[in-house]
Amino acid sequence: MAEAILQVRNLKKYFKTNSGMLHAVDDISFDVREGKTLGIVGESGCGKSTAGRTILRLLEHTSGQVIFDGVDITKLSGNKLRKVRKDMQIIFQDPFSSLDPKKTISQTISEPIRVNRILTDKKQVEERVLELMKTVGLAERLINSYPHELDGGRRQRIGIARALAVLPKLIVCDEPVSALDVSIQAQILNLLKELQNKMNLTYIFITHDLSVVNHFSDDIAVMYLGSIVEKAPAEELFNNPLHPYTRALLSAIPVPDLRHKRERISLKGEVVSPINLPDECRFANRCFECEARCRRGIPPLLEVSPDHFVACVHHTPPEAAGRAAGEALA
Amino acid sequence: MTKVRTVLAILLCMSIMLGVLGCSPSSTNETDVPTDAQPTDAEVEQEEEQATDDADAEVESETPDASGEYKDRIIIGVANDITTLDPQGSNTDANMMAFTLTHETLVEVDPETNEIIPGMAKEWTMSDDGLEFTFAIPENVAFSDGTPCTANDIKFTFDRAKDSSFTKAKVELVTEVEVIDDTHAKVVISKPSQDFLMLLAHQSMSILSEDLVNDDEFGYQIGTGPYAVEEWTPGDQISFVKSEHFYGEEPPTQKIVFRLIKEESSRLIALQTGEIEVCIDPLTTDLTYIEEDEDLELVKIPNFVMLYLAINNEREGLDDVNVRKAIAHATDKASMIEIGYNGEGFVHDHWINRDQFGWYDDLQPYEYDIEKAKEALANSAYEPGDLSFRVIYNDTAKENMALILKEDLAKIGIELELIKLETAALKGILNDAALDYDFCLYQFTDNLGTDYTLRNQYGSFEQDGKLVKNGSNRANMKDAEFNRMIDEALVELDVEKREAMYNDIEVYLNEIVPIIPIATSYINVGIKEGLGGVRWNGTAKHDYRYVFLEQ
Amino acid sequence: MEKDLKKMPTPAASSTESASLSTTQARLVSKTFKKRSTWASVWRQLRKNKGAIAGLVLLIIIIGVALAAPIIFDYNTDIIQNNIRERRQPPSADHWFGTDEMGRDIFARVCYGARYSLAVGVVAVLFALVFGVTFGAAAGYIGGAFENIMMRLCDILSSIPSVLMAIAVVSALGKSTLNLMIAVGVASTAPFIRVARAAVLTVRNEEYIEAARAIAVPEWKIVVTHILPNSLSPIIVQATLRVGSAIISAAQLSFLGLGVPAPAPEWGSMLSAGRIFIRDHSYMTLFPGLAIMVTVLSLNLIGDGLRDALDPRLKS
C-alpha cells in the first residue's frame, strides 16, 4: 500500500451567512495515497468542491489539519505556502470561467512558469509551453489563440497544462469533465489517467457522476451535506455499498445497458441547505431506513471492514455505536 | 448604411429646423429687420440723443385718469431677487424697489430735479448752524397693520440704523434723535452736512415700527407705505397689496407683483406674451423687439451707475501716476460701451456721477489715444513689457470690456490677465484687508450727494496716525489733501463757493487718476402700452407706487 | 529546481492534435501564429454596428479638427482678437458660421473649441476614471469595511445632484479650465466607483482568479494582470458615455457662467455668450450647439456600439 501523501484531519469549513453558519465542510478526514486517485462524490451542495479548495488553501479553513508531504500546510504562510502551492494544483469544472479570457494560451500556460521562476529565459519558457501543449494534446498552432476561440475540450486541456506547468505532485480535479460532451469527456479522462501513470500524479477527483468516479478512482469517498458518509476502495464501494445514501445513489444511475435491470431506490425529498443543521444523522430526513436512534447524534465514520468506512448507525459495530451514543449523550 | 443615413437625415432635419427657427426674421416684421446689424458711429450718437429725450419724457410722472378702468394686478419682471425685507439689511436696487412700496422715508429725492421733496415728513426745519433738523409727520400716519406711526418710531429707526453695516454710514453724523411729541422729531448731527437729507432719502432709511420690530422677527417688513407685502416666495416672486391704513392718496392698482425671471430672453418673451406688464432690463440687443411691438413701449432712463476701472494705487507699477495716465489713454471707452452695453450707454469721464452737484463741465478728459498712452508710459519709471496686471470682474458685459482693454494695453506693452469671478468672490477680494487685486471692473450707484460719493469712492480716515481707506475706496487712495478738500466742501454753506470747490476736486482727481471712469449706461425697461404712473429712477430704484395700466 | 524537467513525458499517442512542427522550429512558433487581440474581435463586432461607425467617423473628424485647429488658426489673431466692426455677421463666404458679438469668426472658434470641449470632457472623465476605478476596484477587491465605507461615500456623493455638486466644487476651487475639469470629474466619480466595483466583483469570483491563486501568483499581480484587464469593458463603455455627459455638464456650467474663462472658445461658453442673440443671430448658438450635439452624439453612438460589442449577451 502506497504511502499517504495527503492526510486530511477533521477539516471544517464554515461560511457565515445572513441566516446562520453554513457547514460546507463539516469535520472530514481522509488519506490520499501517492500516485492514486481519491474520488469524492456527492450531489450539488454537499461541500465536495469546498473541500477541494480548502485543502489547497484557496479557501481558509475553519479548523482541522491538512498534512501534505508530512507538513501541516494550514499553518504555512508567505513563501513556504507558495512553495507548497507548486506541488498542489487544481483543475476546474468550468473550462469557460477558469481561463482568463484576455490571455492567450501561451500566456496562460506560461504564467505559472514565470511567476514561480521555474524558468526565466524567454525561449526556454516558450519551449516549455510547447512541450506542455504537446503533453496535453494541443496543436502548436493554437499557441496564440484565446480561450473564446476554442471548444470546451481544448480549454480543459489548457487548464490541465497550466496545472502541470509547476510539476505538481497532487492535483485536485474539480468536476473536470462534467461540462463536456460524452466523447470529449472520455478524451480528457484518458489524458488524465495517462498523465497520472507517467508522472506519478496523485489526484483528488471531485465529481457528481458515479460512473465516472467508479471508472477513474482507486478510493471513493461519498459526501452528503458536508460530511463523508462512506469511504472505500472503488470496487468495494460499488459491489458492497453500505450507507443507505450510497445505495440510493448507485441505484439512481441511469445505465445505458439494457441487460442490467436494477431495483431502484427512490429517495424522498431533496437536499436541505447545510445551515444550522440539527445534531443528527445528516441523511436522516431522506433515509428510507431511518430509525429513532438515527436522530441521536451524528454517527461517526467508522471502519467496518478493512478500508471500508461508513457513517451509519446500521453498520456501526456495537461497541463503537455505544461509544458514539455515549459521546452524543455526554 | 441605413443607420448612418438615418442619423444624417435626422441631424439635417434638426439643423434645418433650428435654422428656420432662429435665422429667419419674425414673420410679422419682415420688412425692417436689418441684415447688417452694425450701426455707424453717427447712428449711435443719434440713438443716444434720442434715448435721452425719451427718458426725459418718460420721467414726467403721469397721473391716472380718474375715469379709466385699471388692471387689478401688475406683474413686474425683475432680474434680481429680493433678498431681504429688512430695509436696513441690504442696499440692492431690487430690495429698494420693494421698500418704496411698503415703506416711507422722511424725505425723498425728485428723480427729475434731484432735489429733496417731502416724504413722510411733510415739512422740516434746519437750525441756522445746520446741525439740527426737525421733522414733522402727519398725525394719521399708520403702518399697514394699523399701528400708528409716531416720532418714537423715527428715533427707533435711527438708532437701529447705527447697528447695520448698510445704514451706519448714513447716520454717522447723527448724535441724537429727540422725540418732541408724537408728530415731531429732532435730529442732531455733529457737523454741518449739505448732503444729510439726501442720505435720509435712501430707502434703507425707511421708517420702521419700534413695537413691530421688537415683537416680531419679521416686523421690519411692515412699513407705512401704500402697499403691504402679501406673500414672498424667495427666488420666485413677491406680491404687494394695497394697504388699508395708508394715509395718503390711494394707489390705482390693487396688487403689484415682482416676479423673478433671471434669464433675460425669457423675461422679454414673458412681456411679449403678456405674462408680465413690466420687463426690467431687457437685453440691449433685444430692444428692437420692444420698439417694434405695438403693444409695448420702451423706457430708457440714463443711469446713475458709473462703470469704472478700479486701480489699486498701492500696487507696484500702479503707484506711478504716469502708468495710470497711460492706462487712461489706452482705455477705449467708446468700444467698451459698444461691446459691453451694445452701444446703450455713454462715455463717462468725470469723477462723480452724472448730474451730481459740482459736475465740472470743462474737465479735460483722457481721450483714447495709443500714442499719448505710450508717451505717458515713457514718462514713467517703466518700459513697455515690464508690466503685467490682472483684472477681476464678475459678468459677461464686463468680460467683453476687459477683452478690449486687454488688447489696447497690449499695444502699449502692458499685459493683462482676465479673471472672472462670482460676485461674492469678487466682493470678498475687494473687501479683504489684503486688497489682492490690480484692477477691477466695478461700478458705483449713488445719488446721495456729492460728498457721499467722493468720500466713499476716494476718501480715507485717520486711525492710529495712519490713513485707512474708506469702505468703497477701491482705488485704495490715501490722500490727505483730498480728504481736506472734501471736508471743507461739505461744511461750506455758500452754494456757489461749494460748487467751485467740487469743481476743483474734480480737477484734482483728474490729475492723479486714481481710477478710470468708463461709462454710464441706460436703464431700459419694457412696458405694456398704456402703463403709467411709474417714477423711473436713474438708480434703478423705480417707484411703482402709483403704477397703473389702463384696460 | 526540485524536480527534473526531463521527467515530463514526451507527446503521448492519445494526443488528438497533430503535432506538425519539430522542436527546433518551436522557437518561432509563437511568432508564426500571430495572436489576434481581444480588441480585434471587439473591433470586428463594432464594425457591424453602423451607428457606432458613424459615431467613430464623426469623432475622428472632430478630433482631426481639434488637432488641426492650431495649425490653421492663430490663437491670438484668429480666435480671440476682437474685430468689432465685423461683429454679429450672419454666415457668409468670408465667415462660414458668421461672427460673434466681438466680431470673431465663429467657424474658427468652433473648430478651435473642439480642443477645449474634448479636453474638458476627456480630462474630467480621466479624473473620475482614475479615482473611481481605484476606489471602486479596491472596494470590490478588498471588500469588508473598506468596501462598505466606499459604497456609503458613493451613495452620499450620488445623492447630491451632480450639477449642484459641480457648481459647488467650482465655487470652492475658483473659475478656471482645470477647476472646471475637476468639478465635472468629481461629479461623475460615483458612477465609476460603482461600475468598477461591480466589474471587479464579477471578475473576482471567476475561477481563473482562483486558478491564478493556485499557481501562486501574488495578490497584487492577480489584481493587475487578471482582474483589471477583465473588468475594463464596462469601465470603457462607461467612460465613453461619460465623456459625452461631461461635455454637456461643462456646457451647463458655462451657461451658468462657471465654465472656461473668456476669451477661450469653449463651446459651452460660446453657446452661453450667444444665447442672448438667439432671436436674431441664432447662428451664434446654432453652430456651437450643433458642435456639442454632434460630439456628444458621436460619443454616445460609439459608447452604445462598444457596449453592444462588449456585451456577451449580444453575442451568438
Place this chain on the structure above:
Amino acid sequence: MGDHTAKLILDVKNLVVRYETEDGIVHAINGIDLQLGYRETLGLVGETGAGKTTAALAMLRLVPDPPGVVECERLTIDGRDILNMPSAKMDDVRGKDISMVFQDPMTALNPVFTVGEQIAESLQIHEHLDKRDAMKRAREMLELVGIPGSRAGDYPHEFSGGMKQRVVIAIALACNPKLLIADEPTTALDVTIQAQVLELMTTLKEKYDTSMIMITHDLGIVAEVCDVVAVMYAGHIVEQGTLEDVFNRTKHPYTEGLFNSLPNIYNRTAMLKPIKGLMSDPTDPPPGCPFEPRCEYALAECKTRNPDLVPAGPTHKVACLAYEQEGFHIKRRI
C-alpha cells in the same frame, strides 16, 4: 405510406433549419425525417450542437426568425398540418396539442408570477377557464406532480430545482397535450432528483396517454424511458430504431463511439475509447458524411457522399456508407 400517417402523432419529412448570421450560415438541421406513433416515447440522442433542441423548436414553430430559416416538406402533429398553419392558430396548438419541457428549470419559469398563475395561464388560453377555475385546476396539477396545491401562490424562487422542474412539467401537461417534448429535462438536476423526475414523467405519460420525445445526451436515460431512439449527429439522424436495435444491435460508428466513451459501472477497469477529434463546424460542414473526419471506418467515398438513412432491419435504420460493403460490421462488443 399515406394511410400510415393517420397512425402517427408526429410526422416530419425533410426538416431543414439554418441560422443565417453575420458570421455565416449555421446548418443546424440538415434534412431529418421523424415519425412517432401514439403513446410512443422517442429518445433523441446526441451531443451538444447536434441539433436536438432546434428540431424540437422547429416542431413547435418557435425557431427565432431571424436568424432562423425553417424548410420542411411535411410537418403534421396528430394529422394536422402545422407547417402551413397561420401563426395565430399556431398559438392554439402550442400548449394544447404539443407542449415542451425545457432543459433548465431555473430559468424556464417566469420569476415574477406565481407558479399557480403560470400553470393557470395555459388553462385560461386553451380551456377558456376563468381565473378562479384555472387556479383551481392549477392546484390540482401541482398535486399531480407531487407538490402540495397550497404552494400555488408561491413564486418560482421559493422552489428547489427539482420542484421547479415538476412545475414546468405541470405547465406542459396542464392541457393534456397529445405530444410532449422534453428537452434534457433532468440535465440540471442531481442524480437522485433526476430519478424522481423521470419516474414522474413516465407515470404521467402513461396516465395521460401522451406521446413523448425525450431529448437527451444521456444514453442511460434513454435506456430507461424510451421505446424508440434516434441518434443525431451534426444535424443528421445517423441511426434510428427501437431501443433494442440501437443499444444491442448498434450499427453506426458514431453510436458505437458514444457507447465506448461511457465508463461502464459494471467494468471499472475497461479502457474508454473516445471518438477522436471534434464535431465539425456547423457553418462549414464537410461535403460528405458529417462523421467522416472522426470515423475510424471511413472510406474514401465517405469524404464526398452523404449517406442516406437506409433500413438495416425491420425497425432499424442507419446512415453509413460502410454498410454498402458486404459483411461490414463495427467492432463494438455487446
Place this chain on the structure above:
Amino acid sequence: MSRYIVERLLMLIPVLLSVAFIIFAIMNAAEGDPVYSVVSADATQEQIEAARIELGLDGTLIQRYFRYVGGMIKGDLGTSYVSKRDVMQTYMMRLPNTLKLAAASMVVALVISIPLGIIAAVNQNSIRDAVSMVLALLGLSMPNFWLGLLLILLFSLRLGWFPSAGYEDGLRSIILPAITNGTGLAAFMTRATRSSMLDVVRQDFLRTARAKGVTERKVIRKHALRNALIPIITVFGVQFSNVLGGSVLVETVFAWPGVGRLVVDAIEQRDIPTVTGALVMTTMLVTITNLLIDIVYAYVDPRIKSQYAKKGFKLWKRT
C-alpha cells in the same frame, strides 16, 4: 420588510450628517467669505466681524459644523444669511414646484422611452432599433438649456401655445419645461429599457410562455416587460433623484422657482445655511425616493421581496 424600511431610514442619519459635512467643507473652501454677501460693500472691519458672529460664522469649521448639526437634529436647518428666513420654510416653498416638474419630466421621459426602448429591443439591429436609439440619443446630446430656449422661441413666442416662464398657468406652464427636461432623461431610460428588454427577450421563460401558446404580443407585454422593469425602475429612480435637485438649467430658462435654482443662487451668495439645508433635504428626498424604489422592486419582483424579508437590513447589496 418593515424592519428593512426602518433600518434604511436609520441609515439616513449618518448619510445626512456626512452630506452636511461635505457641503460645509466645500462651501468653506469656496472663495469669497459669506459674510460679504451680507454686509454692505463699504462695511468696516468691525462691522464685518460683528456680522460674522451674528451669522454664526465664527469659530473653526468643525465648531460651526457641530453647531449646525445640533440644530439639524432638532429639525432646524438654520436661517439664511441673506434673506434671514428659515431655510426649511424656504425649501418647502420651492419643493412643490420641483416635485411637479420632476413628476412631469418623468412622465414625458416614460412616455417617450418605454415604447422606444421596447421597439428597439424587440427589433434589435433593425432600422427601427437604429431610429429609436438615435432619437433617444438626440435628446441626450442637445444641451437642454439650448433646447429650452428653442422651445420657448417656437411654442411661446411664435405660436403662443405655452407660457415662457413661471408656473402659475397650471398644466400649460409645465409642458415646455417638462419636455425640455424629459427628453434628456428619456435617452437614459430608453437605453435602460432596451438593454433590459434585450436581456429578457433571451430568457428561457419566454420560450416557456410561447410554448404554452401565449401570443407574441402578450409575451412581450406581460412576461417580458414585467421582468425588464427592475433595471428600468433603477434608472427611473436615479433620474428622478437627479431632477429632484438638479434641473437648475431648466429652472433658470423657464423661471421655474424650484430647489435647484435655490441652491445655485445660494451658492453664488455663499449662503451656507441655505445650501447645506437644501442639499440635506434633497439628499433625504433622494434617499427616500431610493427606498420607495426599492419597495416598488419588491412588488415587481417577488425574489427581492423575500430577500428583504429574509435578510432584514444589509448595509450594501452585493451583486
